[in-house]
Amino acid sequence: MTKVVTTPDELRAARAELTGKVALVPTMGALHDGHMTLVRRAREIADHVIVSIFVNPLQFGPGEDFERYPRDLEADLATLAGAADLVFAPEVADMYPVLPPRVSVTCGEIATLFEGAIRPGHFDGVATVVTKLFTLTAPDVAIFGQKDAQQLFIIRSLVEDLNLPLTLEAVPIARADDGLALSSRNIYLSAEERKAALALSRLVRAAEAAAPNTAAVLRAVADNRADLDWDYTAVLDHRTFAQIDESFSGEALVMIAARVGGTRLLDNTIVHLRAGE
Ligand code: AMP
Numbered sequence: 001m002t003k004v005v006t007t008p009d010e011l012r013a014a015r016a017e018l019t020g021k022v023a024l025v026p027t028m029g030a031l032h033d034g035h036m037t038l039v040r041r042a043r044e045i046a047d048h049v050i051v052s053i054f055v056n057p058l059q060f061g062p063g064e065d066f067e068r069y070p071r072d073l074e075a076d077l078a079t080l081a082g083a084a085d086l087v088f089a090p091e092v093a094d095m096y097p098v099l100p101p102r103v104s105v106t107c108g109e110i111a112t113l114f115e116g117a118i119r120p121g122h123f124d125g126v127a128t129v130v131t132k133l134f135t136l137t138a139p140d141v142a143i144f145g146q147k148d149a150q151q152l153f154i155i156r157s158l159v160e161d162l163n164l165p166l167t168l169e170a171v172p173i174a175r176a177d178d179g180l181a182l183s184s185r186n187i188y189l190s191a192e193e194r195k196a197a198l199a200l201s202r203l204v205r206a207a208e209a210a211a212p213n214t215a216a217v218l219r220a221v222a223d224n225r226a227d228l229d230w231d232y233t234a235v236l237d238h239r240t241f242a243q244i245d246e247s248f249s250g251e252a253l254v255m256i257a258a259r260v261g262g263t264r265l266l267d268n269t270i271v272h273l274r275a276g277e
Pocket residue numbers: 026027028029034035037038143144145146147148171172173174175181182183184
């Protein structure tokens with residue numbers, strides 16, 4: 001049986017009854033199979049699975065899609081039946097009796113780059129809600145998708161820098177059969193836009209095919225011919241998020257974002273590179 005709670009007090013009470021290893025999967029709902037790969041991983045590694053469903057207003061900027069972000073709690077609960085033990089689905093007023101909160105988490109420079117440059121304040125909003133969810137659920141492990149690579153890096157930094165008492169587990173990107181990374185926002189795409197959106201996964205595959213040669217990967221990413229409205233295409237040192245050059249050897253993150261119609265889409269891949277090969 002999946003128990004559903006909506007207030008922080010109910011959540012704490014339900015959490016207190018759980019013994020053994022607890023995994024938390026934070027989501028904004030509109031669940032798809034990408035989310036469910038996280039939930040399935042949680043089930044593999046923990047005794048109890050908590051899923052949160054909350055469209056967090058703090059991580060949306062003015063003019064973004066907070067109001068029209070897809071919400072379907074009933075369908076999400078049906079999807080989670082049996083897969084999660086406890087679902088936390090609060091209203092905004094449950095999470096933020098005072099909005100904006102008097103105290104919040106502020107990230108450093110990393111939160112101003114790439115996604116953070118396009119969405120100022122986004123990662124501070126993410127870090128604040130994730131910190132609250134960690135505090136309320138006291139998980140042993142929290143599970144995030146590689147899909148949101150910069151978010152994952154920032155949450156890793158949050159956990160390490162603030163010594164939060166949990167471990168993180170990352171799950172690879174789940175894709176549709178045509179290669180498009182699954183996302184709740186894909187429902188915004190028309191049939192034609194969806195075809196155009198495949199340029200993102202094509203570029204990811206081109207980068208993977210060019211690996212392990214660092215120069216070839218940089219060239220594949222820089223020379224991409226897709227006629228898309230790119231926000232960024234970057235090749236980074238996966239450990240530091242610094243941009244790499246041709247002399248780099250190691251684990252690199254190819255991270256890309258584009259607008260297709262009115263929809264922002266993200267994709268990425270991790271490649272092992274060797275300079276001069
Ligand atoms: P969201 O509901 O978009 O905030 O996503 C909740 C969690 O699911 C985040 O950790 C995401 O990175 C993860 N996620 C979303 N889409 C995918 C996907 N296609 N593959 C793997 N994880 C995903």
